[in-house]
Amino acid sequence: MTRKKKKAARFGCRILFYLYIILIFYFVLLSERYGRETGYETSHVNLVLFKEIKRFWMYRSLLTPEAFITNLVGNVFAFSPFGFLLPAMTEKKRGFIKVVVGTFLFSFLIESCQFIFKVGVFDVDDLLLNTVGGLIGYIIYTFGYKISVTIYRRR
Template sequence: MRKVIKFTLGICFILYLFVLIILLFFENRGYTGTNLSLIEYIKNTSNFIPFNTIYFYVQAMFNETLNINIIVRNIIGNIIAFMPMGVFLPLFIRKLNSVTRFTVSMIVIILSIETLQALTRRGSFDIDDLILNVFGALLVFTIWRSNIVQKLVSQR
């Protein structure tokens, strides 16, 4: 029975990764048709200042200067997008069961994704995306590893 559950979770993880790749690299993202050089593109589209984009969206929300859907999609969407990693990664990679290893791994993974998005012009590098993505993954990781969840799982 455990093997069936692990196999099913493995299929779910593969499907999640497939959807994540589509959302991050193929869904109407980036500016591949631009005539800017790669350096100019990265310079014009990237954010390397922590909380700069988040502050902009929060300010726009209070000033009502930006559609709320854009704000929710960019802030909440970035948190939600990597939440499943908080369960899947430690489940399939046992070495990632510590908070430190998990956090460092998520930072490396998301830094790689952000860099790849900028290099392929399928998005931009935004340090705030990294912050929100790691927060979402770490939140679920912490909840999943908490005693409350372990007690609920062991009762069944």
Template structure:
């Protein structure tokens, strides 16, 4: 199943209230970031990274929680149950779902160093992934909009951390290319 088909199968179109709410959140955060740029608290690239990360997270929350149909509250508390399914039954669709969950928060991990304006320790990205994915999973359970499972939190968080590692590698490469010492604290821009 392709990514578009997976999203279309789980999501309904956004309502006017959802557009208004999430649009307002994005607008307020964008204005705050632009004010921080105007006061020279952050750089333009940091604001852009923050805005892109916010828009991406809104889309993720929308597609994983708010646009799904209401069902019954479900949870799978067995850790790595999805891997047991893949290994025991050779379930290709489950393997695709695992990989999609790993990739889902990778852009957030990539954008963390951009928004921070410096390299981020992978453990911080892992923690950010746990918090973000945990919020999604708990919301799915509370609003009865999907299956709460530890595996999703683990896979999403690992993807966020991997995205951060990739961004840090690019950051390090760019600093070396510019002839700067690489310690992680100096800004790239």
């Protein structure tokens, strides 16, 4: 791949990354579909690791499939693009630790905004699930990168 094509690909990844960030903030802080009603008098907080994950798993038969999937699976896969796009948009490849820490910090920012604006719940389980999602995205990026390098070398 030529240097010019690599630069164009990184630029495209940056655009996708910024759009992704905007979408995440919209869905987490503004979307009424996901219970983001404002006007709570107090902030809602869960600081007990695995509390909400256990609750959603135990009561999954009482919940709608959408509620179960959105909370557990959605938190993981909503942050996979972060772990994929972060190394893809830079010339110097980001390492595993940088992507995991970056995903955690971005998730912490989102959770803190929920706390400050009294929208949703500041939940340590979400921090864990979101960080796992970023890790999955990074793993997908790494495999994709290795496959593309192998294909390019064979040409």
